[in-house]
Amino acid sequence: MPLLRVENISHAFDYQLFEKVNFSLKPKESMAILGVSGSGKSTLLHICSTLLRPNSGTVTLFDKNIYAQHENDTLKLRRYDVGIIFQAHYLFKGFIAYENIELASFLSDKTIDSSMLERLGIADFMHYKVGDLSGGQQQRISIARVLAKKPKIIFADEPTGNLDDKTAQEVMNVLFEYIEKENATLLLVTHNTHLAKQCTYHRYLHVDGLKEEA
Ligand SMILES: Nc1ncnc2c1ncn2[C@@H]1O[C@H](COP(=O)(O)OP(=O)(O)OP(=O)(O)O)[C@@H](O)[C@H]1O
Numbered sequence: 001m002p003l004l005r006v007e008n009i010s011h012a013f014d015y016q017l018f019e020k021v022n023f024s025l026k027p028k029e030s031m032a033i034l035g036v037s038g039s040g041k042s043t044l045l046h047i048c049s050t051l052l053r054p055n056s057g058t059v060t061l062f063d064k065n066i067y068a069q070h071e072n073d074t075l076k077l078r079r080y081d082v083g084i085i086f087q088a089h090y091l092f093k094g095f096i097a098y099e100n101i102e103l104a105s106f107l108s109d110k111t112i113d114s115s116m117l118e119r120l121g122i123a124d125f126m127h128y129k130v131g132d133l134s135g136g137q138q139q140r141i142s143i144a145r146v147l148a149k150k151p152k153i154i155f156a157d158e159p160t161g162n163l164d165d166k167t168a169q170e171v172m173n174v175l176f177e178y179i180e181k182e183n184a185t186l187l188l189v190t191h192n193t194h195l196a197k198q199c200t201y202h203r204y205l206h207v208d209g210l211k212e213e214a
């Protein structure tokens, strides 16, 4: 059974972004979405991750049609099962790094895996105020915060955008190992073709759907 199934999604704001987007992802699978800036990649991610109802089409997460079910069921799904790494990370700036991660684990009744903090290279920054950390460090804190709730599906919008190549690869390794170990799924938006090709699938977003070519 796929964890995520997307059927005939289309969406427009001021102009038609895309239509006929179809794919599905099973446990341990990952997919990268590439495409030019403004093509609607973040929008598609929001649609798949319960945050935005598409103009048409269906999104099935864990066998539930998320835009047909009761809002309370969607809230529960979002709290426990869905992890979203945003393009702009929304950390609580006045708090220390550890408190940001702790909050996520607390809200979903999970414990923090300290080896994950080591692997992300942020274990030494846990007691820094978020506002005192670099952009790349903050980005990794936001990834740790999402993993701390042990989601079954991760939506990540350019999670390595602020990172050097080596750190970006490390972060992707953490995400790939996470989905392997937890039987989870990863939907990744990136401009980095090298990282995209490490996913089970990589597709380009065009107006008429996802394609194998740019
Ligand atoms: N809430 C909104 N209301 C109106 N227009 C929007 C909204 N969100 C996004 N758009 C528009 O939709 C288009 C696609 O935006 P989106 O953020 O999905 O692109 P993207 O492919 O993620 O781009 P990038 O690679 O730069 O992150 C843009 O023209 C954007 O201005």
Ligand SMILES: [Mg+2]
Pocket (backbone or CB within 6 Å): 041, 042, 043, 087, 157
């Ligand atoms: Mg975007």
